[in-house]
Amino acid sequence: MEEHLLNEFEEFGLNPNKKVLEKCAELLKKYGITPDTLVNHWIGYAATKLNDEAPSMENMISFEKDLSKELSAKAKIKTEPLSESPVMHNITTITQIAEDDELLVGYGTPARKSSVGAKRTSGLEGTPQNKRLAGLGQTYPVHSPSAFSPTTPGTCSKFSTRNNAGEVVVKYPADDTSINWTRSDEKWGPTIQLHGIAETKLTTKYNYMFNRLKDKFDILEEQINDLGDRMKEKLAIEEFEPNNKLKSETFHTIGRICCDATSGSRLNTSSLLLEGTRNTSSGQSVPLDVSQLKEFSFFPGQVVAVGGSNPTGKKMVVTSVTTPPINPVFKTDVSLEAPLNVIVACGPFTLSDDLEFAPLLELIQQINTMLPHLVIIMGPFLDMKNKKVENGDLDCTYHEHFDIVMKELQSKISNSVQVCIIPSWRDVHHRVVYPTPPFQQENKAANFHMFSDPCILNVNGVFIALTSTDILFQLSKEEISVAPHGSDRLGRLVSHLLSQQSFYPLNPASEEMSIDLEQAEDYCKLGFAPHLLFVPSDLRHFIKNVSGCVVVNTERAVKGVSGGTYSRLQITGHDSTVHIRAEIVRL
Incomplete structure (x- = not known):
């Protein structure tokens, strides 16, 4: 125990x-x-x-x-007994609701009930709720982050007096020799391109979280059908059968894992349901009996094919579970003229109870010392969970505060370094929606690139996928599994992303998340295993090879009131071969 x-x-x-x-x-x-x-x-x-x-x-x-x-x-x-029986919907009522929904299309979306959403709504225009700022109208001079936030006794000194800065906590490969992190070729620089659909839709004004119920249903149905085609090939069958079919012989059906709402609890073996497709099972759900499985792993929203029998027509006795196959690493022509050095860090970049950005200044110093070809900095930059932000204890608006941080980055980081900035839904000045649009920055430096969360970058033929959202932690809270003792739980969580071909396969999403399903259908797909996948999380840092994809959890640059970690990588390659060496280092 x-x-x-x-x-x-x-x-x-x-x-x-x-x-x-x-x-x-x-x-x-x-x-x-x-x-x-x-x-x-x-x-x-x-x-x-x-x-x-x-x-x-x-x-x-x-x-x-x-x-x-x-x-x-x-x-x-x-x-406590329910005040009324739960309402069950079928295809007819869903269609009726969708038609009624059209009448409301001009009225906007309902207000969020969560306290997080309420806090965020109050600051959407970038103005913190602070009595000291009631007369705010003057402009603020550009100055260093350490100058615009009063020091909180004890916390900043704790960070500045840390004695483990620079310690390497993870190496990949584990037995790798020492690496020269200083740039070897001053003249050559990488070419950075966004892979997939252009972010035009995300950068224009649109009504996010404005999806009709029928449109959501169609998107989820299409996801099951697309992954189902891959699983038919894997199982060598022509069609799936209805999940509620009265049959004592073994058959295969497909659907989405969900939780029985009447159980009043999280997903467990007693509340496990398989929601079938409209075409195969008329959209009906069937309870799953997994007592005969020696090992399994389920989470809400997971698309699976199950094999078994349904002798009563009311519960399926499962004997096998098939997940979608992971697509192989994308084959492309890699054109790296020299070893590509990369630094990746994920926010927050302030201690939990101040806004001094001392850790960010330390990161900038490391960048200018090593001068990597590419730096990827992921948010949150102005974290909605920071105590000063929660209390509205700022002397300028959210947007002004963020602009100061961006100017610091652009003025202090060498022009020879290409910098990619990725937002987070936790950035209090930005849109609280996933996928998260890129930052819109005026007078942006030529070496700075703004991308959405999530995104896939093509760097001279090397595909780098990344998201600043902590999907691993959220999956770990919802997943139920039976696995051999000592199995790789973190690797299994990552494999869910690659198998479900999505940066965010959890459905329903975490209560703190706002998922726009229409945009997610275009911008959250992970249709192939990239060369590199960055999934920063509050879970323990790691670097793993999962199905040919090198997956890195850098953790965060700050953990509470102490320094966190960042990662540095050296990538070499020619033709379609890519070699990756990496370290996770304490900041």
Whole structure:
């Protein structure tokens, strides 16, 4: 039990002592919960109330009170009867709702209920809710980030006095020799192109989150059909059969994994449903009995083909699960005249309770020392979860604050370095929607490039896919799995992205996310395995080869009130062969 707990903590970069593990094991028995549930609750508790402190016996007392309170609240919700029966929709009612929806097309979207959305809405025009700024109208001089935010005692000094800066925490390959990170060819520079559909639609004004119910249904249906064609080839069958077909012999059907809403809980083996397609199963859902499977991995929104029988017509007894095959790495002509040096970092770039951007200035210093050919900087830059932002404690508008940061980057980073800027839905001054449009920056330096989140870049034939959204952490909270002890959980989470051919396969999305399905259909597809995939996450940093794709979780440049990590890579290649060497380094 304690070993299992330690493995769960280590995925978040935590290493609690034996006494803490014993206390956690005691909580598991007391409240009847699993290790991953306890650790996930700890991560949320530490982030919101402890400034991401490590678990200790002192803070375990307050943590147990919080845990008990939340579990009691959930138990109360489960025992309360529903005021009315849940409404079940079929194709006819969906069509009727879609027709009614057209009458509302001119009225805009309903207001978000979440507190995050409320906070964000109040700042959409870039004006923080701060009484000190009521008369704001004057212009602000351009100055360094360290000058426009008062120092918070203790936190900034903790970052400046860290003693592990520059430590290499991960190498790829693990037994690789030392790498010369200084640029070898001053004259040659890479060519950066956006792969796929141009971002024209995202950069123009459009009504995001304005999708009709019927359009959403059609998009989700098309996704199942597209992946279903690949699975037919894999299974060597001509057609799938209805999921509710009364049949005691083995047959194959297809659908999307979803959770039984009447269960009142997260996805588990008792609430597991397979939602069929309109053409094959008339859109009906069937419960799945997975007791005969030795191993499996499911999450809401996952498209799978299942094999088994349905002797009663009401529940399918599953004996096999087939996932879409991962498309091979894209073959292209690689034209690198010299080793391509790359630095990648993901925000936030401020400590959790100040806006001094000291970590960002440290990153700039590292960039100017190594002078890589390419730098990729992902948001959030002005993080909506920063305490000063939450409290509206700024002396200028959100947009003015962000402009100052961009001017600092463009003035301090060498012109010989190509810089790609990727936004985040957590950027408080930007659109809180996914896919997230690129930043619109006036007077942009020639060596700076603005792209959307997510995106795929073609750098001289090397395909680099990236997203600043923490899809791995969100998947880890929703996934249920049975796997052999010691299996690679992080690698499995990544394989979901490649198999589902999507940067964000989770459906319904996390409560804090706003997914525009129409735009996601065009801009969130991951139709092939790229050479490199960057998925920065709060989960523990790693570099892995998954189905021929080198996947990097750089973690974040800042973790709470302490420094985080960034990654540096050296890429060589010729014709269709690409070799990647990489390190994750403490900032």
